[in-house]
Amino acid sequence: MASAPIAVHPPSPTGGRRVTARNQILGLAHSDRDVVEFLRRAGLPDAEQLLDDPAWVTWRGGHAHHYEAA
Known part of the structure; x- marks a missing residue:
């Protein structure tokens, strides 16, 4: 099975999560x-x-829907 095309990456040390679609940063x-x-x-x-x-x-x-700093 192919992996999901969209990835929400782990929270960054300063907060927020990088979002990519097929390895392109959104x-x-x-x-x-x-x-x-x-x-x-x-x-x-x-x-x-x-x-x-x-x-x-x-x-x-991290947990889905959580964006606080790691």
Whole structure:
């Protein structure tokens, strides 16, 4: 099975999580709202529904939906 095309990386030491789509950096998210906006800009209009779908999004390190500094 292929891995999810979107990755939300572990929280950085200063807060926020890098978001990538197929290894292309979309931005540094500080909330789910940021992730959704990055995904919309990448052409996924129903992004809110994808955040908890493991076929689309992999949350790496830390807990999903948490953006505080590591």
